[in-house]
Amino acid sequence: MSDIQTKTDQSEKKEEWEPKIIAFLCNWCSYAGADLAGVSRIQYPANIRIVRVPCSGRVNPFFIIKSLLRGWDGVVVSGCHPGDCHYISGNLVARRRFTFLKELLNLFGIEPDRVTFMWSSASEGDRFATLIKKATNMIKKIGPNKKFEKTW
């Protein structure tokens, strides 16, 4: 009897805090890859909410920062591999943007693991699931997003 009780105690403790992660996926590669992962029944954490964009180059740094302001615990942006962009060079433009954004977020003291960027193609359902699992674990370790809380 006592064994069963301690097991339910443990599972209740595990339900403490689940991070909420927003994922911007490019329509042609990453979104299709996520779809493939779903169809192939590959398990990955259900913490992400997906927003479909036509290309990773559409992702304005404002989206990422506004998500952090609104209380999202993590942001993931995923696009096609360099050289494979449906719009030829959208992801190359995005890569420069993300470089500066990441460096500035580090400079201002926002944990580097909160915002992650990755490349994942339409046939890599497995890779998509692995990377999302990795990102979720990283964000779970650093805890909830408390820095931008409103004080009123």
Added chain:
Amino acid sequence: MVIEEENQNIEQLIRELARKLLEEKQVDVIIGYAKGTVPLSSAPIVIDKVEDVDKLIWNNLCYINLAKYLVPRIPQFTDPEKGDLKVGIVSKGCVGRALIHLSVEQQLDLNNIKIIGIPCNGIINRKKIEKEIGEREILELSVSGDNIVVKGRDFEQTLPFDEYENELCKVCKVKSPPTIADICIGECLENPVIMDDFTDVADFDSKTPDEKWEYVKSLLEPCTRCYACREACPMCYCNLCFVDQNKPVWFGKTTELSDIIIFHLIRALHMAGRCVACGACSSVCPMGIDLTFITRSLEKIAKERYGFTSGIDPKTLPPMMAFDMDDEQEFMLEED
């Protein structure tokens, strides 16, 4: 040479070149600095007559970046008949850099400008002096030898120039504007190759994220969202700034801590690869916030990743206007 002597030489150089340009009608107006009515300031002026050339001065309080007066958002040098007026502009290094960068971004035509290059010897940090003097009223400030002499009603203090110089001026590598044939006259930098090891911001990288956050918080807390930094910066020339946009409203306009930090973060992002490190933003802040570490870190990122320093070469594109197949991407998430 001591600072006082250098100042006199620079002033003479400015007046000589200005006189020459106006007499030979190479320019219609000259923008420069005049003596301020309050001890710790200088006033930008525009002159168009040879007789007014003696109003131009140089002291170590010329902190405004004069390139701001030429951005298209402040159109004042066009004549209905003549079209664009030819403008001569007194340029220390950062002003010249700003002009070159604005021409790379196609905001002005360098052929309408004559850059009067001068060898800048540093700008005094006004806030540091005010803090040192406290609440006593400063009636006069002058440079004597290598020292700053501050006089009040019943006190006189001598301070060493090197300590009370702007932080950005202490590490400046571009003291005169980079040379451009036929446009830059006076003292200009030939073939500038900028070597910088960024030791002043190196130790910031070793802090933990929480330490950095606390540092940034305590630095930016007094901000009152007056936007003087944005108005003084020559690179901020957007017709509608992101804080004023309301379709959609991106970020708050209040003085809550999160809103203040976001404003400076995004403004720094928009300055990436464009900031010319003139320090005008820190000098004009009414609350005395020193944004040096942000401008230096931005320069460091652009230099180390892309080998780019803004405003040196009129033909190189800045990092955010170009891309490369082989860019570094070590920050991308990869499988283990």
Added chain:
Amino acid sequence: MGEKLLNKSDIGKLINELGKEYSIYAATNDKQGNIIFDKIEKAEDILLDYLNSKIPPKSVLFPKVETLFEYEIKDDDIEITNPKDLYEKRIIFGIRPCDAYSFQLFENFFGYGQFKDELFKTKKENTILFGIGCNLPRQTCFCTSVEGHPHKKDDVDVFLVDLGDKYLVESISEKGKNIVQKLSWLSNTTEADIQKAKELSKLAEESMSTKIDIKKVIKIFQENFDNPIWDDISMSCIGCGSCTLLCPTCHCFDVIDENDPMSKKGRRIRLWDTCQSSIYTLETSGHNPRPNKVQRFRNRILHKFCYYPTNYDLIGCVGCGRCINICPVNNDLRNIFNSILKIEKKEEVKVV
């Protein structure tokens, strides 16, 4: 009559006693070393030997970010709550006569006409002003030119004069008399003290280095709206808005709604706005009556020195000189007045 003396060593006692019933706001240092008017927790934080504060004391009654109301969305209703500090009893201690006069201009603005601003009115009614006279005005001060005086007493409730090691305390209004009566431990004055206060007042007035014929300036402003001199005067202005931020009489504000999507709560706030912003007069149609910097610059100067005297018979400036000190391009108001005074009158006097 009814003047009392307060020793400087007893300031702590005064603050502690008054602090039991009122919240005390006085000049103090913020973290960066700027002098602002803020709530005082300990008597040692008060600055008494200051020239003038960076941010004017309007920030006490008309704060930079002020909540108009808060709302919370409940299951079948929306609950609206008024701001919590509306009826807080305050004392603003150590305000200069110029800043005290600015509150009169605020009362005129917020109380004019049919719709009165209840927030400001309530806050002002629950506030007592302790003024301190200026014995040594700054070089940039010009309150005597705009119908003020470094020892003007009319706009405060209690007036203090710094006599060296003690203050002369004079109650001006009914509120002031009541408060001074409660402080029964204040010592009595001698004739010498009252004489010294009068001398200090005269010395302060004589040491004002800036004198401007404001009536003439106002007249010229009223007749020269389209004069091309405005282009020259506003040439170096960069439109930063620092002058409006630090001006004791500037009162323009913006109203914004904010919401917290996580908790179904929100609030409506008003923030300081500046007429120097390029979108200040931008209408929802897209039309902007003041698209250029010259027009916005001219609007600010005329608002203080032409529209206010014409419409309300008040001068909209208190002569504190903060704008002159802070302007990053040193666009000195006094130089503007001098340029304006040189304009010849439109109607030339007939030479017979």
